Amino acid sequence: MFENLVTWSRVKSPWVYHLNSGSCNGCDIEILAALMPRFDAERFGVLLQGTPRHADVVVATGPVTEQLKEKVIRCYEQVPEPKFVVAVGQCAISGAIFDGSYCTHGGIDKIIPVNAYIPGCPPKPEAILDGVVKLLTSLTEG
Amino acid sequence: MAEVTIPIGPIHPALKEPERFMITIEGETVVAADVRIGHIHRGIEKLAESKTYIQNLYLTERICGICSFTHTTNFSQATEEILGIEVPKRGVYLRTIVNELERIHSHLLWIGVAGHEMGFDTLFMYSWDDREIVQDLLEIMTGNRVNYAYNTIGGVRRDMSPEIAQKALKAMDKLEVAMQKYIDIGLNEDTILKRTQGVGVLSPADARRLTAVGPRLRASGIKYDVRKADPHAAYDEVPFEVITSDTHDVHGQYVVRALETLESIKMVRWMVTNLPDGDYRVKTPRKVPEGESFSRTEAPRGEDIHWLVANGTDKPERLKIRAPTYANIANVAFNLKGAHIADVPMIVAGIDPCMGCMDRVIIIDADKKTQTVTDEAGLWKFANDWYANGGKK
Numbered sequence: 462m463f464e465n466l467v468t469w470s471r472v473k474s475p476w477v478y479h480l481n482s483g484s485c486n487g488c489d490i491e492i493l494a495a496l497m498p499r500f501d502a503e504r505f506g507v508l509l510q511g512t513p514r515h516a517d518v519v520v521a522t523g524p525v526t527e528q529l530k531e532k533v534i535r536c537y538e539q540v541p542e543p544k545f546v547v548a549v550g551q552c553a554i555s556g557a558i559f560d561g562s563y564c565t566h567g568g569i570d571k572i573i574p575v576n577a578y579i580p581g582c583p584p585k586p587e588a589i590l591d592g593v594v595k596l597l598t599s600l601t602e603g
Numbered sequence: 604m605a606e607v608t609i610p611i612g613p614i615h616p617a618l619k620e621p622e623r624f625m626i627t628i629e630g631e632t633v634v635a636a637d638v639r640i641g642h643i644h645r646g647i648e649k650l651a652e653s654k655t656y657i658q659n660l661y662l663t664e665r666i667c668g669i670c671s672f673t674h675t676t677n678f679s680q681a682t683e684e685i686l687g688i689e690v691p692k693r694g695v696y697l698r699t700i701v702n703e704l705e706r707i708h709s710h711l712l713w714i715g716v717a718g719h720e721m722g723f724d725t726l727f728m729y730s731w732d733d734r735e736i737v738q739d740l741l742e743i744m745t746g747n748r749v750n751y752a753y754n755t756i757g758g759v760r761r762d763m764s765p766e767i768a769q770k771a772l773k774a775m776d777k778l779e780v781a782m783q784k785y786i787d788i789g790l791n792e793d794t795i796l797k798r799t800q801g802v803g804v805l806s807p808a809d810a811r812r813l814t815a816v817g818p819r820l821r822a823s824g825i826k827y828d829v830r831k832a833d834p835h836a837a838y839d840e841v842p843f844e845v846i847t848s849d850t851h852d853v854h855g856q857y858v859v860r861a862l863e864t865l866e867s868i869k870m871v872r873w874m875v876t877n878l879p880d881g882d883y884r885v886k887t888p889r890k891v892p893e894g895e896s897f898s899r900t901e902a903p904r905g906e907d908i909h910w911l912v913a914n915g916t917d918k919p920e921r922l923k924i925r926a927p928t929y930a931n932i933a934n935v936a937f938n939l940k941g942a943h944i945a946d947v948p949m950i951v952a953g954i955d956p957c958m959g960c961m962d963r964v965i966i967i968d969a970d971k972k973t974q975t976v977t978d979e980a981g982l983w984k985f986a987n988d989w990y991a992n993g994g995k996k
């Protein structure tokens with residue numbers, strides 16, 4: 462019963478933290494655009510948080526650069542359990558165009574565990590919303 | 604009073620991108636600022652050497668997702684120069700149109716972000732909503748909202764049909780109405796005036812000395828725009844004004860950007876109506892002969908430079924890029940000194956920093972002590988007065 466209540470509230474109002482690990486900015490502006498009036502992610506209860514400590518979902522972009530590796534791990538560790546990571550964009554998934562560079566790690570999942578992937582370079586705001594909603598539905602189904 | 608050093612970043616809610624600012628404060632006043640850049644260094648210049656010219660178009664596009672088109676324009680121009688290729692007139696015009704659309708979307712984005720930084724989120728919501736008009740137009744014209752993949756060596760990849768031209772003209776009318784609103788807000792709204800006037804003042808002499816570029820330079824009263832000074836693409840044919848401001852502060856930057864957007868809207872309208880007929884691209888060989896070239900464009904944030912060395916193969920020998928934020932970050936560090944701590948976000952946001960562009964090189968700003976020593980007495984007085992007045996100016 463109590464478990465159900467917690468899951469319900471988590472699904473109805475996920476607080477997200479946006480973590481940029483060295484992206485080109487393309488995905489970041491599309492994430493912001495998803496929160497803006499046109500797409501309005503807030504109607505799904507999605508709220509952007511300023512600190513990882515308040516977040517349920519980490520929305521991560523970028524291929525993880527050498528300098529940010531430690532910081533990405535630290536941010537991830539600060540998120541309270543249970544935590545979910547969504548990798549947004551091709552370069553967050555596999556490094557994509559930055560693959561083979563001497564200072565990128567080729568994707569978020571090389572560094573921290575990832576629960577959902579949203580491909581595209583950059584994905585459209587609709588796709589980002591769709592990804593977040595899919596993640597939330599998978600939570601209710603257990 | 605003791606000095607306190609506050610690290611801001613690299614991961615910080617006030618910054619959309621990872622970057623670190625070490626701010627030393629005394630009371631409420633910043634006495635030293637140190638900018639540590641390079642957190643998003645992805646090794647793009649080195650990667651460029653391992654990719655073909657066509658692949659490099661996609662790589663340079665992803666230096667920065669906001670001003671992506673300016674980078675591909677630069678890269679194609681540099682390559683075309685070595686190849687000795689003349690791009691057809693229609694292609695040049697289409698390129699220029701997208702360049703201006705990009706400026707409109709980027710400036711609207713800045714107006715929103717500036718509003719957000721000063722706690723005026725309503726402006727943020729409105730301007731990002733109006734920005735969708737440009738985004739839609741870019742999407743029907745190029746096929747994508749952000750990294751358009753529209754440029755190619757020898758022209759552009761798609762033509763503009765008469766229907767799209769009609770839509771573009773309609774969108775420009777809508778945007779013009781919207782821009783008038785933002786100009787009105789910028790000139791009359793108390794929140795904006797209080798938070799931006801007299802903040803981040805950069806005198807023309809300092810602007811020159813600290814290599815300011817783009818709207819930051821023009822807000823310091825210097826009439827310099829690469830589109831006029833060294834016209835590339837179709838800029839020598841399109842009529843437009845270079846906007847400057849003589850207030851030298853963040854408010855000046857708001858005004859410059861808002862009026863510049865209005866100019867861009869007029870330019871797009873002019874180019875769409877006067878679009879030349881003919882081809883929009885030419886076929887180019889894959890291998891580029893030995894040679895060197897240099898290209899610059901006026902990105903939304905300022906002067907963007909690409910320098911290309913070709914060695915006769917299908918991959919470049921060397922590509923050097925200098926993006927506008929790299930040139931502008933020095934004046935931010937300068938302006939932060941002596942500023943009020945509450946104004947730090949406005950000063951940083953003022954230049955419209957784009958860390959993705961800047962972080963291909965690493966520097967550490969070493970200019971520390973001098974400013975602190977000379978200003979100390981004044982700062983002490985300021986801090987004391989501040990507290991004597993119960994925290995008011």
Ligand code: SF4
Pocket residue numbers: 484485486487488489522523549550551552553557558581582583584665668750
């Ligand atoms: S996926 Fe593409 S658009 Fe997104 S941050 Fe990476 S390079 Fe930029």
